[in-house]
Amino acid sequence: MMRLHPEYRLTGAILCLLIGLPVAHGQDGTNDASAPPVELIADSAEVDDARGISVYRGEVVLTRGRLRIEGDVMHVYADDDGRLERVTVDGAPATYRETLADAATRHAEAPRMEYFAIGPERLILRQGGRLWQGDNTVTGRVITHYPQAGRTVAESGDDDAERVNVTVTPATD
Secondary structure, eight states, rough: OOOHHHHHHHHHHHHHHHHHHSOOOOOOBBBBBOOOOOOEEEEEEEEETTTTEEEEEEEEEHHHHHHHHEEEEEEEOOOSSSSSEEEEEEEEEEEEEESSSSSOOOOEEEEEEEEEEESSSSSEEEEEEEEEEETEEESSSEEEETTTTTTTEOOOSSSSSGEEEEOOOOOOO
């Protein structure tokens, strides 16, 4: 049996995933053939087309249009048609960046995060996270952000050290 260099196995696995995601959802969760493709870079990849789950390990970077998610281990879930449904990522910390055309870039970090591409689009930061845009910051044990609605929900932990903290800087004229 011929053995492939690890780099070629990874490239093949990534190609399998990208082929399995032929039509990406729009950022608002609609089925939009013009939506940007999902691109993944990692040290290793395992793709299970039958279950619609791919696992990436080692300095994983997922980009999709204006979004960039990074972490140590990433699970990518696709629906029955191969479209991106959600992503879970663990890191030290896992990071999220959303570049906006008319506002400051939105950032987030947490030990664990989940990104849902559909129903509605949302980002959930778990195990203590921070979400910020410009000088405005939210920290909490669990933070759920809905980009399309411009809404954020933050929850505290069980003790006083894990309370929600919000900093809002007034806009300057």
